[in-house]
Amino acid sequence: MSEDQKRQLETQLWGIANLLRGKISADDYRDYILGFIFYKYLSEKQYIYANSLLLGEATTDYKDLTDPDLLEAIKEESLLTLGYFLLPTELFSAIAARGNADTETESNYILEDLKAVLNHIEQSTMGTDSEEDFNALFEDLDLNSTKIGRTVAARNAVIVQILNHLNKIDFKLGDLESDVLGDAYEYLIGKFAAGAGKSAGEFYTPQQVSKILAKLVTTGKTKIKSVYDPTCGSGSLLLRVAKEAEITEFYGQELNRTTYNLARMNMILHDVHYRDFNIQQEDTLENPQHENLRFEAIVANPPFSAHWKGDDNPLNSNDARFSQYGRLAPKTKADFAFMQHMLFQLADNGIMASVFPHGVLFRGGAEGVIREYLIKEMNVLDAVIGLPANIFYGTSIPTCIVVLKKCREQDDNIVFIDASGEDHFIKVGNQNELREEDVELIVETYSKRETHDKYSYVATLAEIAENDYNLNIPRYVDTFEEEESIELDTVAEGLVQLDSELKSNEVSLTGFCKELGIKTPF
Incomplete structure (x- = not known):
């Protein structure tokens, strides 16, 4: 990925943070933005890895997989390789899509589903080598906090907005030669620090x-x-x-x-x-x-x-x-x-x-x-x-x-x-x-x-x-800079010249004042 593309990703991510300025305090929206970027990363990593395991199977897209035996096999491999597991219905894109639902028969309320997914990511690691690394990892993403909205509907709207904007960004995790997302994450942390x-x-x-x-x-x-x-x-x-x-x-x-x-x-x-x-x-x-x-x-x-x-x-x-x-x-x-x-x-x-x-x-x-x-x-x-x-x-x-x-x-x-x-x-x-x-x-x-x-x-x-x-x-390190030497005779001559010019100007100004019939200022 080129530097221009990397900067574009950084700008897109920071743009999402700017959507929340004035709505949520900087410290709070930092936690939500960085937390949801991380959730999207885990989802895309899971999706790519699961699809690599499904090559040759009748179902070749993990998003459409429902076979319980295949899901269990993928879970076992994911926990060993990735350290966590997400079901197809728990992927970031699936939750974001539910947030876009706005019909008479389907609600776009996703807070409870999202909370359950984040908890399940942590729970999937219990009893494994990665348990300590994922334990309480999402505890700062309080979806019930009044900091992000005074009502449930307001909180849901803020979260849906963040997920929708993130869902439109391609993290390009398939680009194995680049740590682009990692660099963009560092960029965001730095930007938040600058304003903190x-x-x-x-x-x-x-x-x-x-x-x-x-x-x-x-x-x-x-x-x-x-x-x-x-x-x-x-x-x-x-x-x-x-x-x-x-x-x-x-x-x-x-x-x-x-x-x-x-x-x-x-x-x-x-x-x-x-x-x-x-x-x-x-x-x-x-x-x-x-x-x-x-x-x-x-x-x-x-x-x-x-x-x-x-x-x-x-x-x-x-x-x-x-x-x-x-x-x-x-x-x-x-x-x-x-x-x-x-x-x-x-x-x-x-x-x-x-x-x-x-x-x-x-x-x-x-x-x-x-x-x-x-x-x-x-x-x-x-x-x-x-x-x-x-x-x-x-x-x-x-x-x-x-x-x-x-x-x-x-x-x-x-x-x-x-x-x-x-x-x-x-x-x-x-x-x-x-x-x-x-x-x-x-x-x-x-x-x-x-x-x-x-x-x-x-x-x-x-x-x-x-x-x-x-x-x-x-x-030990002498950084003293000598001041430029001053010729006192030259300075004295300059003062005499200035005094002479001042007296000449006073004479001229006195004449002008007499012509105008006003007092002189000295």
Whole structure:
């Protein structure tokens, strides 16, 4: 599929979202639009797969199949291959068609049928390997919510409208060479994030930042066994890594229930097999779900300076993730707790790249103790990359990327990159945005570990120690621009000339005022 066709699909999908503007709040219609796109995807996937099994049978179109034995056989194969099952009468197109019925003998009321179908998708997986991945997946699609209509008829009308518009769009799932729908889904998530304000950080990392993180953790690799995100949001970061290298297994954890559901949908919709991903819903710092595993690549955009239990939870002092550092991260700033957690889960041959607020680079107290231990005792800090301010949705603070490696190839230095200058981003609306060339320059500078005037510096560990393990980027990358020198004599001459011209103008103006018989203004 061409780029033009992909953009057309994105525009069509966003157009459906725009139909609901003013009728439903942005957060609510996001859940309905993304949820129904996912339902349509599952339906089309089921239809294509079932028809491939029916080749050679008397009935060659799954939509027309009624034979109970054939349906049972298709169900068994579907649960193994797809992880779920839909009857012909439960397909998206069938429900949308019922919504179009408007005769005296047939009602277009579909809410109960739709609710039953969504429940059955989940129920079909019970007792199978995919049960956990589909459990309560559609719980945010509340078809009885007054948010989408004050009456049953109004709610039905909104849902019918969404399904009708989606039913007209060809997802082209038969195009095996393209992840078009997955890309369009990512596009929609980004568009919703752009309009969600502060809450957007809960589920979305800007695409160009995701690209940097993905390229950093895949440096020198084309295949990676496992990738992990402890605050995975919608799963976009994990999926971005898969665009840079072949990934065998995806792991993630997310606290927010709605966002956790979105992450699982995103994985399935990007054709990641249910056996190849493990997304859990829990507090990563308090209840890590994958702590016995080690990952070759770790990417994250944790909530900035979040609160956590810290030393209020006595178990944290003995937790292997935190205990060796001598101090726990402050209760009001969990940034280092997330960093320590990720380092603990990092494989010896792995790379971790995560976004943090700049405070992790220079704040003192417990954070200073932890930072010094990471550098002096463990020698795991590989790079610090400063990003432009106002690049994340919902916050304008400047941020940085911290890169950690347990087995560093060049373990006697640390690369500092300052990509925050005005030459290294563009302004798009109210946001700053990295361009493709900005991303490539960051990745290339990191890979080659080069010093560039006013952009990057390769600092020795001795220099870091001399700065008391303060990692504030301006200490290492000098971006100071000398102001143009001013000739005071020239300025003085100019002032004399201006004074002379002013006096001449005053004389002329006085003459004009006398001719007009009015007072002079001075």
